[in-house]
Amino acid sequence: MSTTTARRAGPREWGGLAVLSLPTVLLGLDVTVLYLALPSLAEDLRPTGTEALWIMDAYGFLIAGFLITMGTLGDRIGRRKLLMIGAAAFGAVSVVAAYSTSAELLIGARAALGIAGATLMPSTLALISNMFADARQRSLAIGVWATSFALGMAIGPLVGGAMLAEFWWGSAFLLAVPVAIVLLVAAPVLIPEYRAPQSGRFDFLSVALSLIAILPVIYAVKRFAKDGIDGPTILATVVGLAFAVLFVRRQGNLTSPLLDVRLFADRTFSAALSILLVGLVGVGGVMLLVTQQLQLVEELSPVEAGVWMGPPALMMFVAAIGSPLVARRVRPGIVVGVTLALSTVGYVLLTLVNATGGIVLVVIGFGLVYLGLGAIAALGTDLVVGAAPPEKAGSAAAMSETVQELGLALGVAILGSLATAVYRGDIDDEIPAGTPDGVAEAAGDSLAGASSVANRLPPGLLDQAKEAATSGLNVATLVAAIGILTLSFLSVVALRHIGTIGDDEPEDSEAVPVQHAGSEI
Structure with missing residues (x-):
């Protein structure tokens, strides 16, 4: 290790962090806003069931697919340059999406938004690693960055609901335009450019x-x-x-690979990625089920559900900001293990939720789940990026994001499927003989299906469907609790070799600063 003290970030870098947080907030907001816009969008464009599914999924597919490519591309051509290209493209395509006149055009726009969105997360995270050379400052900056996505998801129902109450469904997409403009204006002033030396040709x-x-x-x-x-x-x-x-x-x-697989030989890198993957599986599945519980069981509007999701988002904010500060005195493995143990308590509380009047318990339980998410998002991401050489920061950031995307998708698939199986097993015996086939099929498929034919259901069947869905939540969160408690213990063991943040000075950066922003303090 170098004995040279790492340069500390100044006011300009912290201003740059605020700029880098904007696209992250935007991506989080985009997740929840579209759910609000979908009903009026469907009424206007009249997509088929398959087209509606692709309107929702095209964005996530293309983001996941292009993260590794874009992370490495930023290392080669310049991370700020790629960020600005991606922001400009995201803003322009958002306008196309807003004024789409057909489902096919909107699907294409959503796919293009996914490709543009894939440039934003790795670029912002890699630039943070370059701007904040001091380990303690970098850890705190990544904590701020990690909360931005949750902030976007939390305010999505509020901002989106307010806009959709006054404007057409396309207005939800136009939220990206002012964010892109601010980033394009402020980035050259506040954010330095970095690219890896001797990066080789793009394969x-x-x-x-x-x-x-x-x-x-x-x-x-x-x-x-x-x-x-x-x-x-x-x-x-x-x-x-x-x-x-x-x-x-x-x-x-390859001498200049798209992804340097040698990074996985570093046990810190591999352990942190594994923790992010498993931790996000629990969060992804439970996030879906909690949203369903608030809107379909408790019958809250999207805006009301968004308000109730505010306290959990605050818990994530506290953990993402607080865990790097605590990790300056307590080993990161212990911090992660303890917060995941507290998350386990949240999952257990969700196993106790019932179908009548369980809002407060849902919010408290999910708040503790988000507490663990905040810690692993901040510390896990910091460990992944910090374990990679500076010239590979974009590639490491992309791997971190890819793993988290995969974890969320797996969580929805595994825990969502488990909850659905419990629902169907419980409700099948409750559907009385003589119920019309279409109604029985809808009620037997999911609570959303039962709610869609509520006025045609036999008396009391909707309440039984709510109880069945709540039982699904209870079982899925019990399985998640076992998994997260196990992960809590394994995190302490897998990260035991890592000292407190800032114990060792980082090596001098090998990245090439094309333009240096910020002064020392």
Whole structure:
């Protein structure tokens, strides 16, 4: 390790962090706003069921598929340059999405938004790692960055609900335009440019292999969540895994790989990625079920549900900001282990929720779940990026984001499928003979289906459907509690070799600063 004291960030870097947080807030907000806009959007564009599914999923598919590519591309051409290109594209395509006149056009716009969105997260995170060379400052900055996504998700129902009350559904997409303008104006002033030295040529075959590896796996996970294990799910999984093997083999033979697989040899890097993956599985599944509980069981409007989700978002904010500060005196492994143990308490509380008057218990339980999420999002991401050489920061950031995207998707698939199985097992015996086939099929499929035919259900069946859905929540969160408690213990063991943040000075950066922003304090 170098004995040179790392340069501390000044006011300009902290201003740059505020700018970098804007696209992260935007991406979080985009997740929840579209759910609000979907009913009026469907009424206007009249998409088929398949088209409606692709309107929702095209964005996430393309983000997940292009994260690794964009993270490495930023290392090569310049991280600020890629961020600005992506922000400009995101703003422009958002206008196209807002004024779409057909479902096909909107699907295309959503896919393009996914590709543009894939440039934003790795670029912002890699730039933070360059701007904040001091380990303690970097850890705190990543904590701020990690809360931005949760903030966007929390304010999405409030901002989106207010806009949709006054304007048409497309106004939800136009929220991206002012954010893109502010970033494009402020980035050259507050954010330095960095690119890796001697980055070599960009390997387009590796890009193709990464897409053919990631996209089928994401598709399989999403299909499993909807239809269970079937032929297409198995085929997509096999195809994805086969191309993943080819991708990894090619990376090992390249002098300038798209993804440096040698990063996985670092136990800090691998352990932190594993913790992020498993931790996000629990959060992803429970987030879906809690949202359903508030809107379908408690019958809250999206805006009201958004208000109740405010306290959990605050808990995540506290953990993401507080855990890096605590980790300056307590080893990160212990901090992560303790917060995940507290998260386990939250999952257990959710197992006790019933179908009548459980809002407060839901919010408290989910708040504790988010407490653990804040800690692993901040410390886990910091450990992943910090373990990589500076010239590989973009690639490491992309891996962190890819793992988290996969964890969320797996959580929805695994825990969502478990909750659905419990629901169907409970409700099947409650549907009386003589119920019309279409009504019985809708009620037997899901609580959302039962709610859609509520006026045609036999008396009391909707209440029984709510109880069945709540039982699904209880069982799924019990399984998640066992998994997260196990992860709590394993985190302490896997990260035991890491000292408190700032114990050792980081090595001098090898990245090439094209423009230096900020002064020392």
